[in-house]
Amino acid sequence: MTPWWKNATIYQIYPASYKDSNDDGIGDLPGIISKLDYIKSLGVNAIWVCPMYDSPQHDMGYDVSNYEDLYAPYGTVADVEALIAGCHARGLRILLDLVINHTSSEHAWFKESRASKTAAKRDWYIWRPARYDADGTRRPPNNWRSFFGGSAWEWDAASEEYYLHLFAVQQPDLNWENGDTRKALYESAMEFWLRKGIDGFRVDTVNMYSKEQSFRDADILDPVNEWQPAASLVCNGPRIHEFMREMGAILGKYDAVAVGELPNTPEIADVLGYVSEKEKKLSMVFQFDIVDIGFGPDLRFNTAPRNWTLPDLRRRVRCTQRLMDGTTDGWSTAFLENHDQARSVSRWGSEASPELWARSAKMLAMLVASLSGTLYVYQGQEIGMVNAPADWDVSEYKDVDSINYYSFVREKSGNDPVALDAAKRSLDHLARDHSRLPMQWDGSPNAGFAGETAKPWMRVHDNYPTLNVERQTLDQTSVLSFWRDLLRVRRENPRVFAEGVFVDSDPLNESVFVFEKRSETQKLFVALNFMDEVQAVDLKEKLDQPFQTLLGNCDEEPLDALLPYEGRIYLVEV
Numbered sequence: 001m002t003p004w005w006k007n008a009t010i011y012q013i014y015p016a017s018y019k020d021s022n023d024d025g026i027g028d029l030p031g032i033i034s035k036l037d038y039i040k041s042l043g044v045n046a047i048w049v050c051p052m053y054d055s056p057q058h059d060m061g062y063d064v065s066n067y068e069d070l071y072a073p074y075g076t077v078a079d080v081e082a083l084i085a086g087c088h089a090r091g092l093r094i095l096l097d098l099v100i101n102h103t104s105s106e107h108a109w110f111k112e113s114r115a116s117k118t119a120a121k122r123d124w125y126i127w128r129p130a131r132y133d134a135d136g137t138r139r140p141p142n143n144w145r146s147f148f149g150g151s152a153w154e155w156d157a158a159s160e161e162y163y164l165h166l167f168a169v170q171q172p173d174l175n176w177e178n179g180d181t182r183k184a185l186y187e188s189a190m191e192f193w194l195r196k197g198i199d200g201f202r203v204d205t206v207n208m209y210s211k212e213q214s215f216r217d218a219d220i221l222d223p224v225n226e227w228q229p230a231a232s233l234v235c236n237g238p239r240i241h242e243f244m245r246e247m248g249a250i251l252g253k254y255d256a257v258a259v260g261e262l263p264n265t266p267e268i269a270d271v272l273g274y275v276s277e278k279e280k281k282l283s284m285v286f287q288f289d290i291v292d293i294g295f296g297p298d299l300r301f302n303t304a305p306r307n308w309t310l311p312d313l314r315r316r317v318r319c320t321q322r323l324m325d326g327t328t329d330g331w332s333t334a335f336l337e338n339h340d341q342a343r344s345v346s347r348w349g350s351e352a353s354p355e356l357w358a359r360s361a362k363m364l365a366m367l368v369a370s371l372s373g374t375l376y377v378y379q380g381q382e383i384g385m386v387n388a389p390a391d392w393d394v395s396e397y398k399d400v401d402s403i404n405y406y407s408f409v410r411e412k413s414g415n416d417p418v419a420l421d422a423a424k425r426s427l428d429h430l431a432r433d434h435s436r437l438p439m440q441w442d443g444s445p446n447a448g449f450a451g452e453t454a455k456p457w458m459r460v461h462d463n464y465p466t467l468n469v470e471r472q473t474l475d476q477t478s479v480l481s482f483w484r485d486l487l488r489v490r491r492e493n494p495r496v497f498a499e500g501v502f503v504d505s506d507p508l509n510e511s512v513f514v515f516e517k518r519s520e521t522q523k524l525f526v527a528l529n530f531m532d533e534v535q536a537v538d539l540k541e542k543l544d545q546p547f548q549t550l551l552g553n554c555d556e557e558p559l560d561a562l563l564p565y566e567g568r569i570y571l572v573e574v
């Protein structure tokens with residue numbers, strides 16, 4: 001029997017930015033609960049809630065100081081219980097975010113660990129002595145770069161050693177080599193919530209738990225910078241699959257689903273190690289092939305808009321679709337957005353006019369919803385939310401990754417206005433902040449995210465008077481109405497939409513993305529124009545059998561041309 005999650009659509013919620021129920025400017029759990037009927041009305045099957053645990057919020061809750069309690073502005077454990085019940089009463093499942101590569105430096109475990117070199121929990125985190133240059137200068141144990149920039153090691157003056165933090169300074173990495181640490185994590189971060197009846201987890205940075213224990217220097221890939229990317233030494237390490245089996249056993253006890261985040265893992269054989277059904281580890285993974293497109297080779301932000309080609313995009317799509325081609329026992333996901341990404345319309349669509357914005361948002365929706373794997377939709381994607389306006393000041397960017405990058409450029413360039421301007425443009429294009437702007441519910445001040453007098457933690461996008469849920473609910477031709485139709489046709493034809501075999505018939509085509517999906521009894525033809533000009537196509541030849549147009553984003557449907565950003569999905573019964 002197909003498990004529920006294979007044909008499911010999962011809606012991702014960022015608690016801080018979804019709905020503020022008490023006008024303190026921060027979204028909260030009661031806010032999410034008040035929107036469950038809306039979420040259900042989209043036609044999704046489950047929600048994934050980003051971290052709501054207690055946290056000093058140096059990385060928006062991905063720095064957990066207590067797994068068994070809530071960040072007070074979001075609510076209480078009782079609110080989570082009410083959310084679980086509210087979901088289940090509506091036939092929705094609920095996934096929480098599991099962040100166990102690191103904790104907050106304010107977690108009690110880390111406080112105990114840093115107390116002294118001989119502390120009982122010293123070994124729960126990764127401590128190493130300094131290296132010294134010939135002239136006695138103190139240096140970190142190796143040259144690894146943190147994913148948020150700078151050295152991945154922080155000096156602890158009191159206990160005179162460095163600790164490892166692959167992310168922010170306030171996110172020390174846990175030492176998974178220690179069995180007591182793992183046991184404590186499984187109990188506190190996993191079973192505490194599984195016992196409350198959640199249906200599973202989205203697992204943060206799941207492939208980074210096992211580090212290469214030599215802690216040797218990473219190869220110099222970026223000679224102009226001191227700190228080097230260390231992904232190859234910290235991802236998919238020697239003991240990772242032993243840890244995955246342990247985690248899988250716990251998930252299995254509760255029949256829980258797990259979707260793991262799998263960056264820096266391009267080889268399908270390596271991906272399968274995590275999601276092969278017989279291995280009983282994870283249910284599925286987020287591969288980064290598609291969302292990483294156009295990133296700078298060494299620094300994500302070191303790039304320019306439109307720095308990608310359609311053949312490159314379709315190669316990346318093919319890569320992730322391979323997991324579901326019928327020859328593997330693995331499973332993957334389809335997504336274009338999440339809380340770490342800029343908005344998909346701003347990256348791959350058009351904001352040149354309201355018409356092209358709506359059309360390209362629908363075209364991208366057709367792309368992702370026609371792919372096999374479990375479908376993920378990020379809050380606001382269903383109404384085509386876009387990146388923050390480029391004329392906003394850089395101070396509107398709140399994310400640690402953005403702030404660190406901008407200060408890095410400031411320092412490196414000696415405050416050079418040209419370099420800083422380029423850095424700002426990179427952030428305008430790719431910052432994680434774009435997805436974190438408040439959800440746009442209606443046209444009232446603060447977009448219905450919070451009351452009119454509240455001051456939202458992030459500025460509300462200027463376009464909320466026209467781009468919001470309320471308006472799009474009333475409009476049968478809106479992006480929102482389109483998503484509802486799309487999710488309905490996907491639900492009605494699960495074999496070909498969620499499980500079909502993906503075939504790209506014309507991988508080198510630079511402007512029109514035409515692909516097929518095949519099941520035993522059906523074929524989908526999907527034709528998407530990625531250009532802002534009319535494109536000639538020959539769909540007549542492909543559609544030689546009786547076909548049905550399932551959906552399209554334009555009125556006329558000639559078989560020999562596609563309007564700018566036009567897309568169509570045809571169904572053929574075979």
Ligand code: ISL
Binds near residue numbers: 059205339340
């Ligand atoms: O940052 C990256 C590369 O520059 C990503 O590959 C990153 O490792 C990955 O997206 C991890 O993200 C997750 O863990 C982070 C947190 O900030 C993100 O929000 C979360 O999704 C640390 O917990």
Ligand code: CA
Binds near residue numbers: 022024026027028073
């Ligand atoms: Ca609030």
